[in-house]
Amino acid sequence: MKDFFKNNTVILLITLTIGLLLRLYNLNKPEGLWNDEYITYSISMLKFPFDFFEGIRTNCHAPLHYFYLKLWMAIFKNSDFMIRMSSLVPNLAGCLVMYYAGKNYQTKENSVKIGLSCAVIASISSFLIYFSQEARIYSMIFLLSSFVLLFSLKMYFNPSKKNMWWLTAFSVLLILEHTIGFVFVLFNAFALMAFRQKQKKKKGETDYYIPIVAGLILCLPLVPFLFRIFAHPTYFSQWWAPFSWSKIFFFFTDLFSPVLKNITNSPVSFYHQIVNNNVINIGFILFAIIPASIALFLIIKSNIDSKRVNKYLLAVFTATFLTVLITSIAGKIIFLTKYLTELYPVLILMMSIGWAELISKNTKIMLATVYIFMSLFFIIVSHTSAIRLVRSEGQKLPVTMMQDMGLKKNDKILFLYYPTTHFSKYLDMDNYIAESFDKYNFPEILDKGTTFDAFKDGHNLYQVFF
16 A cells, blocks of 8 residues: 555546545536626627627637637536636646646656646645636636646757647647737747757757747737737726735735735735734734745745756746736736736746755655645635635626516616626526616716726715616
């Protein structure tokens, strides 16, 4: 039995099984799809091809995920459970890809350990668990960026045209999945070309530019879309989540602790999460600060006296992170952890390398035990864990309330904030006389300057109109 649990395949299967069970728990959420999920769902449900392409054109996100979800629903139908399974499957698959990415890090004695460590971190990640239960783009981003990392490592250590074509293919898919995914892909391509240029001079290797040029050509049709998105004054507005420097700290606690704070909008102050009104928040220190500190220590360790490849990976992370950070400070996009999902596989790999390179076996066991225990204990016990966090704008909740009211045919319903179409999945609108003032129509009723006030205190502001 002892030898059985030393088998790497068995450990990997146990790890993925735990990851699957954590993701399945509470997958069919009682609040239904929330606003952003519903938008993704509704566009994917549009009639192909003209309505469907028009829906994609008028949205601010890259097009690939709508094709994916449309195909998924054609096969598995459109219940909330199956729609969310479309995120769970690539999310868990990404954990498996991270295992192979770690194995392809060329240290013969540590490659399997690094791979297993990558799989464990990804499988119990609260950040990934949260988005595995949400019908949005982020699980697929994680899967595709894990593939990009895997084939980048293959190109660093075992260059071939086959690996370069695979890297190009997944890089193109990542750009088509995420509107700002091109930032990561661009810096990753620059780093790889710089690395290979030096290696070529030493070993007389051939160029690998043909796949890169082919990838650029494939992405050219996306250029007008990106220009329109970034030039459009209403996209990437920061009015609902202004930038604060604390978001940088929440970025790391989101990724490497079970406490999620910067999913939609983080608290203003990171310090006040630790100390508030002269009271020390022991829970935040135990479950957020300690796991994130372990992760940062191991990431730093992986880049001290490390291989040249590590420094190139660190350069990709730094350049992408700073680009998004500067753009956020300038007010063009919101600095949310999920918008940097592409960087997560790189950080997981660095953390795993740092752990594998520790000399003391006792230190390895202690750090791994603390990190895993803190993560799993919080996920299982806390009412604010990733598997229990409620989507506050769930579209099913108002419908449930209306059904409890015993509405009759031809009753009049007025929806505020969201249009009636957002509730048609759960309520047959043909039975009622339904109208709506959605959030984009607020300026037609009130002055534009009061839009944010309406968001905060709509009940009192709108009382005079209804």
